[in-house]
Amino acid sequence: MTTHNTEARMRFALTGLQWCLGIAILIEATLFLFQSGSRHQFGSTHMPNTIRLILGWGELIGALLLLIPQTAVRGAWLLLLTFMLAIVIHLMHGMPNIGSLVIYSAAAWAVAWGKA
Secondary structure (H helix, E strand, O other), X not given: OOHHHXXXXXXXHHHHHHXXXXXXXXXXXXXXXXXXXXXXXXXXXXXXXXXXXXXHHHHHHHHHHHOOHHHHHHHHHHHHHHHHHHHHHHHHOOOOOXXXXXXXXXXXXXXXXXXX
16 A cells, blocks of 8 residues: 555545544534533532533534634644543542543544644
């Protein structure tokens, strides 16, 4: 296999990861911010609503930036920062269910690093 062919396949795979992550997070962030059930569920953690808004808007803006080719790297870094903050908050509050956040972080890091 030629180097050019391998590089093209890697770029294609990275773009696929970028779009999958962007669309998935866009949907999840929209639900997290605007669905009343999510607001109520987050309220049961007794954390300030400001935390939910910071995380939700960070994810929403990061996902939108990720889906625009010219701003994809910035969006990936913003998502990585937001996911890391969410992981810290989860762990500080005794919520070990961070598996999806770790996977999302790895995907955001791969896109940020690979597209830079």
